Amino acid sequence: MKKILFLLSISFLLFFEPPIIQAQQKQVVSKTFTNPLRRGADPFVIKHEGKYYTIWSNGNGFTVTESRFLTKFEKEEAVWTPPANAWNSFNHWAPEIHPINGKWYIYYAASVHKGAPYFAQRAGVLEAETPFGPYEDKGMFYTGNDPQTKKDNYWSIDMTVLQLKGKYYAIWSGWDALHDHHDVDQYLYIAEMINPWTLGKRVLLSKPELEWEKGDHIALLEGPQILEHNDDVFILYSTRGSWTEHYKMGQLRLKSGDHDPLDPDSWVKFTTPLFQGNAKVFGVGHASVTTSPDDKEHWIYYHSKLGLQGGWSNRYIFLQKFNFDENGDPYIGAAQGSGEMLRPSGEIEIEKMD
Structure with a gap:
């Protein structure tokens, strides 16, 4: 009988740990993380209301994550798939996700054709009520020299957003003219945003002119x-x-x-x-x-x-x-x-x- 009681007590301890032991195990948290975090390029992260949001090209559109932590994701979802036979069907580069005036916007670059040559890259924007969509395609930005006539829309990638004194500005990497190849110098441009999907006249902000910027x-x-x-x-x-x-x-x-x-x-x-x-x-x-x-x-x-x-x-x-x-x-x-x-x-x- 004593042997049976002993075995029962051991079984009870195995299946029902005391609260003190459970609490001690719960508090064992790693103090470190390991770089690199993941495979990928052009990483973007933004902190909003205590949570981090990241985004990347997943091979067929964009994936967005949400987390209380910088070093790991708690939620991950594919949020947008490109349309077929459109200006933004291929080459999805450097997406960013931004909350603006209560909505969420994804800024990115894409192309009408797959792969090289990369002369068709243009900047575009998607809009949603939440970071996980559904997203509405708000179209391609005009990033040329004449926003009135929208003649000759120039190559543009890596668009980001600056908010300053109640105004929004877009900043991106672009070309000075149209070209039919991709071996072209890239400059930084800035324009005031009329709204989250429309730009004013672009201004050349900076060129690669220092020796360490060349080579x-x-x-x-x-x-x-x-x-x-x-x-x-x-x-x-x-x-x-x-x-x-x-x-x-x-x-x-x-x-x-x-x-x-x-x-x-x-x-x-x-x-x-x-x-x-x-x-x-x-x-x-x-x-x-x-x-x-x-x-x-x-x-x-x-x-x-x-x-x-x-x-x-x-x-x-x-x-x-x-x-x-x-x-x-x-x-x-x-x-x-x-x-x-x-x-x-x-x-x-x-x-x-x-």
Whole structure:
């Protein structure tokens, strides 16, 4: 009889752990995460009402994620599939997702034909009531020189959005004219947004003119992203070939909030790179920036190659913490690449509450 009671007591403990033991197990939360986070390129993240939203091209449209954490996804859904035989059926590049005036917008580049040559890339926008859709196609942006007649719509990719003093501005990478090939220098342009799917007249903002911005068969500036810190506004951009280990980042700084962002003279270009690869990190770029869950830290969300080979097919997504120097300028430091890092501040506390 004693043996039976002993076995029953052991079984009870196995199936019904005391609450104290359960609580202790629940609090065992990893303090680190591992880079890279996933395979991919052109990463975009935005923080909205305490949650992070990311988006990427999934091979046949776009996938959106939602999470309380920077280092992992809690919800992931395919939200849009392109139409057949349309201007945006193929080559879906660098999507971004933005909440504007109570709705959600996806900005992206696409083409009427599949693959190279890439001379048909144009910027477009989708609209929805929620980040997970359903999305309505609001069409192609006009990014040429004559928004009145809309004559000669020029090549455009990597569109992002700046909100400043109640106005919205689109910033993108584009060409100065029409071409029937893709070996063309790329410049940064800016235009005021009449509404989330219509632009005013474009303004040439910046060209690749510094020596470290050159060196490939084309000179390019692309992947513009907005960084706001205190009263300062920056445009972070990528330069050199995204398929090479030379990919790196530069920055423009708005002289003050009173300066007109449509005036190129309102922006100061920094003469040295902001962020670049090294002997172990083979190029960095097309990054977005955000803060930790508790807003105490700043993080950059970028892509890099895992080796010198592979071109566009060997890119992965990384996170790295950064700070600001005594002048208020962002300081990222050396690219750390693969490996374990401490999780963003506030993540562990959120997970322990679950």
